[in-house]
Amino acid sequence: MADNDVFHIMYTCRSMRRLKPDPVPDELIYQVLDAGIRAPSGGGVQAWRFVVVTEPEIKRQIAEIYRRGWRIAEKQYTEAGASLSEDKNLRAAAYLAEHLAEAPVLLFACLRARRIHAKRLAAANATNFLRIIGGSIYPAVQNILLACRALGLGATLTSITTQYEDEVKAILGLPESITTYALIPIGYPIGRFGPVTRVPVEQLTWHNRHGAPFRKP
């Protein structure tokens, strides 16, 4: 696979949580966002909005919120039996929580609320709508992660700050109508991009009916 082959990019697009503080040129961030917005969205409405945070004081305030959320998550993981010293992912997540403000770019992916959303959320089957609402932003987030990877930038989809939406909104000056869905710290990675390992397809997939195996050809 060539280095810029889309499969190579997908297969090596790990969460990169250890980032150098070196600045990332705005041109690259623009390019990443320009790839992000090629994603599909419900009705093609493109209600996504983004905030590119590079100002140290804003990053510091966001990092403080993130750390607070991480401490709670960390406690939950430990109570559930996870070992912070043995779990590589948790160690990296803890590192990110301690160093978030050092990431040169904190990118927020948001959605602008639409009148139709309020209507659907008030309907009896609102939970069906809740299942898809993030579908109008997460494909763009994935495009952003892939574009970062293709440009040699490390990035991670994070969600911890969404628990503190009002505080985040106040810091970013976001109006009520805009909701954050992900915070993506972006920067040049300290480590190397490695292979993404996953449970294989055949263990997760059925053929036509639940329980019928879909085997690897």
Ligand SMILES: Cc1cc2nc3c(=O)[nH]c(=O)nc-3n(C[C@H](O)[C@H](O)[C@H](O)COP(=O)(O)O)c2cc1C
């Ligand atoms: C919905 C969602 C929320 C996530 N939130 C966080 C987060 O708050 N902090 C974090 O460090 N990683 C977060 N992640 C990243 C996952 O932990 C990561 O993708 C997963 O462990 C797989 O690791 P990999 O991306 O390196 O393959 C999130 C991922 C998803 C899809």
